[in-house]
Amino acid sequence: MTRLMPRIEAALALLLALVWISPLLFALWAAFHATTDAVNFTLSAPLILDNFRTAWDGAPWLRYFLNTFLLVTLVLAGQFFLCTLAGFAFARIDFRGKGTVFTLILLQLFILPEVLIVKNYAIAASLGLVDTIAGIGVPYMASAFGIFLMRQAFKGVPMELDEAARVEGCSLLGVLWRVYVPAARPTYIAYALVSVATHWNNFLWPLIVTNTESARPLTVGLSIFGAPENGVDISVISAATVMVIAPLLVLFLVFQRQFVQAFLRAGIK
Amino acid sequence: MTDAFRIATRRRAIHGWLLLSPALVMLSTFAFYPSVATLWASFFSRETRRRPSEFIGLNNYRFLFEDPTFWKVAGNNLLYAGVTIPISIALALVMALWANSKIPGKSFLRTAYFTPTVLPMIAAGNLWLFFYTPDIGVLDQLFGLVGLGSMNWLGRPETSLWAICIVTIWKESGFFMIFYLAALQTIPPELKEAADIEGASRWTYTRRIVLPLLMPTTLFILVNALINSVKLIDHLFILTKGGPSDSSKLILYYIWELSFAFFDSPMAAATTVLVLAVLGIVAALQFGLLDRRTHYQ
Numbered sequence: 001m002t003r004l005m006p007r008i009e010a011a012l013a014l015l016l017a018l019v020w021i022s023p024l025l026f027a028l029w030a031a032f033h034a035t036t037d038a039v040n041f042t043l044s045a046p047l048i049l050d051n052f053r054t055a056w057d058g059a060p061w062l063r064y065f066l067n068t069f070l071l072v073t074l075v076l077a078g079q080f081f082l083c084t085l086a087g088f089a090f091a092r093i094d095f096r097g098k099g100t101v102f103t104l105i106l107l108q109l110f111i112l113p114e115v116l117i118v119k120n121y122a123i124a125a126s127l128g129l130v131d132t133i134a135g136i137g138v139p140y141m142a143s144a145f146g147i148f149l150m151r152q153a154f155k156g157v158p159m160e161l162d163e164a165a166r167v168e169g170c171s172l173l174g175v176l177w178r179v180y181v182p183a184a185r186p187t188y189i190a191y192a193l194v195s196v197a198t199h200w201n202n203f204l205w206p207l208i209v210t211n212t213e214s215a216r217p218l219t220v221g222l223s224i225f226g227a228p229e230n231g232v233d234i235s236v237i238s239a240a241t242v243m244v245i246a247p248l249l250v251l252f253l254v255f256q257r258q259f260v261q262a263f264l265r266a267g268i269k
Numbered sequence: 270m271t272d273a274f275r276i277a278t279r280r281r282a283i284h285g286w287l288l289l290s291p292a293l294v295m296l297s298t299f300a301f302y303p304s305v306a307t308l309w310a311s312f313f314s315r316e317t318r319r320r321p322s323e324f325i326g327l328n329n330y331r332f333l334f335e336d337p338t339f340w341k342v343a344g345n346n347l348l349y350a351g352v353t354i355p356i357s358i359a360l361a362l363v364m365a366l367w368a369n370s371k372i373p374g375k376s377f378l379r380t381a382y383f384t385p386t387v388l389p390m391i392a393a394g395n396l397w398l399f400f401y402t403p404d405i406g407v408l409d410q411l412f413g414l415v416g417l418g419s420m421n422w423l424g425r426p427e428t429s430l431w432a433i434c435i436v437t438i439w440k441e442s443g444f445f446m447i448f449y450l451a452a453l454q455t456i457p458p459e460l461k462e463a464a465d466i467e468g469a470s471r472w473t474y475t476r477r478i479v480l481p482l483l484m485p486t487t488l489f490i491l492v493n494a495l496i497n498s499v500k501l502i503d504h505l506f507i508l509t510k511g512g513p514s515d516s517s518k519l520i521l522y523y524i525w526e527l528s529f530a531f532f533d534s535p536m537a538a539a540t541t542v543l544v545l546a547v548l549g550i551v552a553a554l555q556f557g558l559l560d561r562r563t564h565y566q
Contacts, residue, residue: 009372016364020385020439023396023439026399026407086289089289090289093281094281095282105292109552110552115524116304117524117525117528117529118307118524118537118541119303119304139300172284203391204502218389222391222392223507226395226507234402238395241392244389245389249388260379260383
């Protein structure tokens with residue numbers, strides 16, 4: 001009994017892990033096989049690349065990749081800039097009204113940009129941002145989550161470093177740039193991984209605010225490509241899906257530890 | 270107080286507000302103003318070609334409450350939350366205990382459990398389509414092996430929402446596992462040693478020591494899960510589009526449909542306000558319950 005239990009548990013754990021990656025494994029399987037072989041699970045069927053060729057020719061993927069890349073870069077740059085300044089103010093400067101503003105900002109954690117699609121579309125339209133990459137990214141830049149994260153990171157910086165830099169004659173922004181930003185490097189990396197993963201995968205808002213391929217990111221492109229009206233078969237959809245998730249998945253598998261640490265750091269603090 | 274002190278105070282205030290202003294401008298434009306504007310818009314009638322929009326007070330809310338679709342969608346979302354939240358959290362806990370135990374190959378386990386977290390929901394929808402499609406899908410083939418007939422999981426009102434729930438659970442559990450893993454690693458090993466000396470079984474140790482210590486983490490995850498039960502709807506676009514006959518429609522999808530497919534923004538605004546109110550309750554829960562225990566300093 002006592003010998004058996006750990007083994008059963010290990011087997012269950014492994015089974016669950018296999019179930020968890022099985023959708024991905026099946027997609028890989030289907031992507032490299034002809035549709036009939038894929039659905040019949042002909043194990044001896046030859047591996048083919050035709051599905052990828054068909055999928056690649058079926059949509060402007062290069063454009064979508066580029067758009068997604070520009071989008072995550074833009075969002076990240078905006079978030080770093082805005083959240084660094086605001087986080088620093090909350091962490092190290094005392095002024096009246098700080099507490100109230102901080103509470104107000106924390107409230108935004110619950111006002112999801114996704115929920116405000118109706119008005120945000122109107123705002124994006126009035127700013128001329130519809131169907132632009134900036135339009136997709138801009139509502140996410142001042143992230144309450146990011147401000148909170150940077151504030152926590154900056155609070156951990158020893159005051160002595162701050163004072164030493166000031167004695168040396170650094171200005172306020174100089175102190176921020178020379179002392180705080182380098183000290184918060186791990187937090188920036190964590191935040192970057194979480195942010196890139198989030199915005200690489202984001203769908204609803206990009207769907208709403210784009211209407212041509214010039215700004216459409218990968219997720220929206222994939223949803224249009226896979227729409228039943230287009231009548232593409234399961235192997236081709238799988239190939240397209242594999243293509244879309246491959247960069248992020250490879251990034252994840254290579255930087256696994258950092259990824260997990262990043263989500264931890266982002267969540268716990 | 271001296272003048273120098275007052276000048277320093279004033280300078281700090283100026284610096285503080287200057288540093289905050291870019292973020293505040295953005296937050297006001299894309300979070301605070303749209304929230305208020307949505308509330309305001311919910312008091313007006315729909316603008317048609319014949320008739321301009323006019324103030325109608327709470328009538329939109331009355332229409333909404335008289336609309337069976339709204340109740341259907343709200344019920345769906347409650348069920349969606351009620352099913353996915355407890356199961357995801359329980360699975361996350363089990364996963365974390367496993368990934369933190371002495372099971373061989375635990376780094377593979379951790380990777381496998383966590384992988385869905387980095388995949389877009391749209392892609393997840395496509396992956397699961399391969400499972401759910403009647404006749405040729407993996408599930409049907411598995412059921413065929415044991416002699417069960419074909420089943421249109423996504424196309425039947427009885428099963429569509431459950432099929433959606435399964436994808437969400439799959440997506441979320443590994444994400445929540447991470448938080449449990451982190452918490453597990455902060456439990457001092459002496460506790461385990463003490464429990465062993467006392468002769469406590471692993472089950473007793475888990476139930477009496479580990480679970481209580483994980484309570485704050487569970488609350489934190491719960492808040493996240495509640496928010497996600499509103500937010501995670503992308504797979505609907507691929508798998509069911511809310512159908513058949515609204516059986517798998519969730520509230521955010523409904524808002525999208527109202528405003529971008531039916532162009533009824535006042536009703537969409539009223540629905541949004543209700544969602545914001547619910548999220549406000551979640552926020553109150555967070556600040557009331559969680560903050561007493563956690564460490565925002």
